[in-house]
Amino acid sequence: MNRLAAFAALIGFLGVAFGAFGAHALDGRLTAEGADWWHTATLYALPHAAAVMAIALSGRTGLLRSGGWFMAVGACIFAGTLYSMALGAPRWFGAITPIGGVSLLVGWALAAISSLRPSN
Template sequence: MNWIAILAALSGALAVAAGAFGAHGASGQAAEWLKTGGQYQLIHAIAALVALKLAARGPATCFVIGGFVFAGTLYLMALGAPRWFGAITPIGGMALIAGWLWLAWSVRNGL
């Protein structure tokens, strides 16, 4: 069973749900956090599936984990978690950047 693909698909579903909640059920800063988190998570769910198709499991894993951490902290803050959760958000962003760099390296070296 390909757990990365399953998590990527669930990540995409969560991103759509967060975006919808941000558009219709939240306001102010919470809506912005939901919109930003949803956008990044959806893009990286798709990137993870593409990376898997290219047989690049490492970058795909970075995209899934990074997406959950980056977006998840924003979602939690939108739902009322303490703002210090925002200090965790960049860790997810760094995982996303690492995934892109790893993917570029992998493609450069013929996967």
């Protein structure tokens, strides 16, 4: 069982679903700021879902796989807090968003370090 691949697929599915929902069902219902948050959340969720899926299917372990998990969790935290605020969650959720961003950065850093090491 490849839990990382399943998680990546879920992030991708939700990114597409939420993107479409925002473009159609929420059109004109969000504030300008909320619409920007929604767009940014989708913009970050979808490519990270693809990156995590690539890592999950690479068969690699160690730092690269850990990087994939950091990206997956980071995408959920980053996008999730932005989607939540767009739908009316308190603005203090914005203080959580950078935790997701840092997790994304850690994931990419681990992927970079892993690429400089022999395959495992």
